[in-house]
Amino acid sequence: MCWSATADLVAGGAVTAIGVACVARARRARDLPLAALPLLLGAHQIIESAVWRADGGSGPATLAWAVMALPLLPLWVPLGVLCAAPERARRRLAVPVVVGLVTSAVLAYCLATRPVTAHVRGHTLGYAVDLPHSRLLIAGYLVATIGSLLLSGDRRLAWLGGLVAGGAAVCAALWRYEFISTWCAFAAVCSVVLLAWSGRPDVSAGREPGR
Known part of the structure; x- marks a missing residue:
């Protein structure tokens, strides 16, 4: 949702570099x-730069963007949080995990049976x-x-959840009125928060048995 193919490509490269650092800094498998x-x-942003260059449409880049945005994220995020969460938080995470599985399945079915198109607005x-x-x-x-x-049991991840909620509302409002999207900066901020989280486990989670 950046304002040009070049902006999406540059921002996507920067966020990807942060992702490499996050994986390298992760202390637990x-x-x-x-x-x-x-x-x-x-x-996701790099793929969107290809959608820009194709002037929208319904080509492979548009479908790849939709697959990542729709069925993949609501499955990836709750399962990732479940893996990283402290033991005491895992039971309450069952709700978003199950909801994510169902939502992802329905969205995947829709993409498999119905066309998706992109339009420059x-x-x-x-x-x-x-x-x-x-x-x-x-x-x-x-x-x-x-x-x-928000239910992760980790104060930094809960803070990130609040940031995502607020950012999503702002991005949706700006998209509705066709202003320049804040998604590039928003993705970068979220990635920086995850970079800090990956390198320094939350002390509020406490030590786990056997560690």
């Missing part, structure tokens, strides 16, 4: 899925796919992604 999230975000790209019960799917998406972060 079970932190790796969440630490690798900036790699996914960076690749002012300074942003708009994506269109026919989703049944779209409000319910959006709610499930937010529960899976933001909800899992």
